[in-house]
Amino acid sequence: xxxxxxxxxxxxxxxxxxxxxxxxxxxxxxxxxxxxxxxxxxxxxxxxxxxxxxxxxxxxxxxxxxxxxxxxxxxxxxxxxxxxxxxxxxxxxxxxxxxxxxxxxxxxxxxxxxxxxxxxxxxxxxxxxxxxxxxxxxxxxxxxxxxxxxxxxxxxxxxxxxxxxxxxxxxxxxxxxxxxxxxxxxxxxxxxxxxxxxxxxxxxxxxxxxxxxxxxxxxxxxxxxxxxxxxxxxxxxxxxxxxxxxxxxxxxxxxxxxxxxxxxxxxxxxxxxxxxxxxxxxxxxxxxxxxxxxxxxxxxxxxxxxxxxxxxxxxxxxxxxxxxxxxxxxxxxxxxxxxxxxxxxxxxxxxxxxxxxxxxxxxxxxxxxxxxxxxxxxxxxxxxxxxxxxxxxxxxxxxxxxxxxxxxxxxxxxxxxxxxxxxxxxxxxxxxxxxxxxx
Amino acid sequence: xxxxxxxxxxxxxxxxxxxxxxxxxxxxxxxxxxxxxxxxxxxxxxxxxxxxxxxxxxxxxxxxxxxxxxxxxxxxxxxxxxxxxxxxxxxxxxxxxxxxxxxxxxxxxxxxxxxxxxxxxxxxxxxxxxxxxxxxxxxxxxxxxxxxxxxxxxxxxxxxxxxxxxxxxxxxxxxxxxxxxxxxxxxxxxxxxxxxxxxxxxxxxxxxxxxxxxxxxxxxxxxxxxxxxxxxxxxxxxxxxxxxxxxxxxxxxxxxxxxxxxxxxxxxxxxxxxxxxxxxxxxxxxxxxxxxxxxxxxxxxxxxxx
Amino acid sequence: xxxxxxxxxxxxxxxxxxxxxxxxxxxxxxxxxxxxxxxxxxxxxxxxxxxxxxxxxxxxxxxxxxxxxxxxxxxxxxxxxxxxxxxxxxxxxxxxxxxxxxxxxxxxxxxxxxxxxxxxxxxxxxxxxxxxxxxxxxxxxxxxxxxxxxxxxxxxxxxxxxxxxxxxxxxxxxxxxxxxxxxxxxxxxxxxxxxx
Numbered sequence: 041x042x043x044x045x046x047x048x049x050x051x052x053x054x055x056x057x058x059x060x061x062x063x064x065x066x067x068x069x070x071x072x073x074x075x076x077x078x079x080x081x082x083x084x085x086x087x088x089x090x091x092x093x094x095x096x097x098x099x100x101x102x103x104x105x106x107x108x109x110x111x112x113x114x115x116x117x118x119x120x121x122x123x124x125x126x127x128x129x130x131x132x133x134x135x136x137x138x139x140x141x142x143x144x145x146x147x148x149x150x151x152x153x154x155x156x157x158x159x160x161x162x163x164x165x166x167x168x169x170x171x172x173x174x175x176x177x178x179x180x181x182x183x184x185x186x187x188x189x190x191x192x193x194x195x196x197x198x199x200x201x202x203x204x205x206x207x208x209x210x211x212x213x214x215x216x217x218x219x220x221x222x223x224x225x226x227x228x229x230x231x232x233x234x235x236x237x238x239x240x241x242x243x244x245x246x247x248x249x250x251x252x253x254x255x256x257x258x259x260x261x262x263x264x265x266x267x268x269x270x271x272x273x274x275x276x277x278x279x280x281x282x283x284x285x286x287x288x289x290x291x292x293x294x295x296x297x298x299x300x301x302x303x304x305x306x307x308x309x310x311x312x313x314x315x316x317x318x319x320x321x322x323x324x325x326x327x328x329x330x331x332x333x334x335x336x337x338x339x340x341x342x343x344x345x346x347x348x349x350x351x352x353x354x355x356x357x358x359x360x361x362x363x364x365x366x367x368x369x370x371x372x373x374x375x376x377x378x379x380x381x382x383x384x385x386x387x388x389x390x391x392x393x394x395x396x397x398x399x400x401x402x403x404x405x406x407x408x409x410x411x412x413x414x415x416x417x418x419x420x421x422x423x424x425x426x427x428x429x430x431x432x433x434x435x436x437x438x439x440x441x442x443x444x445x446x447x448x449x450x451x452x453x454x455x456x457x458x459x460x461x462x463x464x465x466x467x468x469x470x471x472x473x474x475x476x477x478x479x
Numbered sequence: 480x481x482x483x484x485x486x487x488x489x490x491x492x493x494x495x496x497x498x499x500x501x502x503x504x505x506x507x508x509x510x511x512x513x514x515x516x517x518x519x520x521x522x523x524x525x526x527x528x529x530x531x532x533x534x535x536x537x538x539x540x541x542x543x544x545x546x547x548x549x550x551x552x553x554x555x556x557x558x559x560x561x562x563x564x565x566x567x568x569x570x571x572x573x574x575x576x577x578x579x580x581x582x583x584x585x586x587x588x589x590x591x592x593x594x595x596x597x598x599x600x601x602x603x604x605x606x607x608x609x610x611x612x613x614x615x616x617x618x619x620x621x622x623x624x625x626x627x628x629x630x631x632x633x634x635x636x637x638x639x640x641x642x643x644x645x646x647x648x649x650x651x652x653x654x655x656x657x658x659x660x661x662x663x664x665x666x667x668x669x670x671x672x673x674x675x676x677x678x679x680x681x682x683x684x685x686x687x688x689x690x691x692x693x694x695x696x697x698x699x700x701x702x703x704x705x706x707x708x709x710x711x712x713x714x715x716x717x718x719x720x721x722x723x724x725x726x727x728x729x730x731x732x733x734x735x736x737x738x739x740x741x742x743x744x745x746x747x748x749x750x751x752x753x754x755x756x757x758x759x760x761x762x763x764x765x766x767x768x769x770x771x772x773x774x775x776x777x778x779x780x781x782x783x784x785x
Numbered sequence: 786x787x788x789x790x791x792x793x794x795x796x797x798x799x800x801x802x803x804x805x806x807x808x809x810x811x812x813x814x815x816x817x818x819x820x821x822x823x824x825x826x827x828x829x830x831x832x833x834x835x836x837x838x839x840x841x842x843x844x845x846x847x848x849x850x851x852x853x854x855x856x857x858x859x860x861x862x863x864x865x866x867x868x869x870x871x872x873x874x875x876x877x878x879x880x881x882x883x884x885x886x887x888x889x890x891x892x893x894x895x896x897x898x899x900x901x902x903x904x905x906x907x908x909x910x911x912x913x914x915x916x917x918x919x920x921x922x923x924x925x926x927x928x929x930x931x932x933x934x935x936x937x938x939x940x941x942x943x944x945x946x947x948x949x950x951x952x953x954x955x956x957x958x959x960x961x962x963x964x965x966x967x968x969x970x971x972x973x974x975x976x977x978x979x980x981x
Contacts, residue, residue, distance in 0.1 A: 235674025241589045241610030244673055311590025355568050358588030505872045514909040517860035782869025
């Protein structure tokens, strides 16, 4: 039996880190401690200088499967997740066909299991065909494994549908995750509404369009007593409303993307569609507000909203599709917030591991102690790397960080005790010749 | 990318604008010759790539190129290029491969010309990119004021109408203020861009007060279709009453005022038919100056040895 | 582009220039049997004042001053270097030139390319009966089959030498200097009428 020893890392203890070796066997951590005490392995992985953290959980990944395989497929998306230190990803169902029936959900899960690089949890659609009108068979989807329900890509625009969805999933502790956008205010919108949009002549996407739905969803969650999860919060007003709602006990959780934590709307000035995303990257005051929200716990989770797109739909700003890659750069970007003192390491672990697991009703992994499942991310906080969009594992290249030098990089990822990323290389069988969907 | 591209009025400084104004004067003399054509760009090919209908602008560039002895080719496709399965990138690279020396690009999307500039090493001239910029319009506007009034510094311009959706406003305000003119904008708040406070302009509510002190009155086109899509105005009638250059308002303007419009005019909306008869009306001069300005821009982009 | 110029010797002084332009005026009248139908066209920059002087001399002799025009050849050049060149002065042809005899006036005749360009420009204004060429200095080294009808001074030069004409109206004094250009590697080939 393979025993893997992770040597010399700073291991997350649930409250901080301490230098220790870890021995993993049979999918679990079997020993944590000084080298001698931990014992030996048949396979050593160097973790010196690295943080050893619970494997990351991403609540928001557009895997593009089925129907969007020109931009991403199960294998490339899973590889990107493994390279980013993720062990679990929630896949969003704005696919073709969408995740509105159990059979689609089971197929996606099965394909992901065959790839074997990350556990993929399809999020069920709230409405059939994401039509915004008719509830999907939510319990059937729940039986197929869905715990999160969302029409993301689009909001649940109709308040009555949102109310019924919240009520209906309450019985099996599902959560409705909403893409907050009042579309009557965003028809034709191209970028964040502000002085930059005014100067560039691009139609603005007001913060109010998000905040109106954030307010509505909070009110409905309060009214129904159900859990609501607000996706990719991007405005100061949204953060403040969530803060107040939590203070009065509303069952609301929220996520923020790495790009809304790091990018501002002046980047649009070059008209490179790689920066086009929904919700849009916003002004500095909003970036500071979501950072504060993440730091004080108002925002529970960092979720990537990983959205691969082919170059053909990213040619020119106005026609371009919204979305950017996120899986492989997320850990570095969030680590930089730790390094500059914006958030603590504790917040990082909670935002990237425990909170998203809790929101998605997945097993929560916190302290790395003997007996826990060996889902581990070994992160080198000193490594610097230049983001090469073509070199990323994603099939698409639409990373807004292309050409930038980032600090901190995932060195190894272990999934159920098995390396999926080893010294920065994907540690899994390459899919058979003939295409990555041929297994 | 080419350092000879003209994508935004901000690509030019005061000296650069002066150079174009002076060259434009020299080309005005050329246009008065019995043979109004010079061999300056003989052997060069200019591609007019128009993804949005604009016959006037295309013809103006085409005539300008021909007066310089350049060859021209035209590519015209309206609507969304993607929806028609036409890739902007492929179109540009294809023309580039055929040996085009400069691209004149018109597109309904802001930033399209800048994207094109990133894909080729030949000069790219922005002939209007959505509501973003239209730098040659700004230059022809400046030349028009200059030819009417001499030194433009200190002149007061009132620009009236849909600033928010106007590429003309964004470029012309830039050119006018760079050359020392004062610009006021008069429009309902629904037609002012976000962040107008940061622009080098005064915002005025009352058109009649603003007109009293104006040396230049610039009426922008009011797109009737816009109101149907977005309730920016209760009615055209109310707009005309508040912001139209009615016959009555035109009568109060002194003869030395310079009255401008980028065309095509909605007569009876932003400008009354009678107002176009005002001695200050320079609308046709703008069109003529468009040719000489575009000659100047093309000459600077393509002149000299290849 | 400021060309560096190190004068070596003055080859014509103010008086000699005056005598040369006066003589050219006489030769023009003699050749054309009077001033009827003559139009003088100077090439910018220094050809223009020289044309005016010749016209004045003609008036002094003949009592009729022929019309004087100017031509700028920026848009006609074939030797313009990599950057487009702005005109140095207005092109003004004051009268119709159909059937006229146009005398093109320039300061220095060198490769002949400026004169070729000027003739192209003039022909865009009409169809003269004849075009003749008057230059203050002919320094040789022609690259086109062009010769001057009237020459102030023939001046044998080497290619790396520079001939620089100064005129009162432009430079504040009259004179013609010959000199050398400090070697500038990779510089454009010499043009006629080196203008600083």
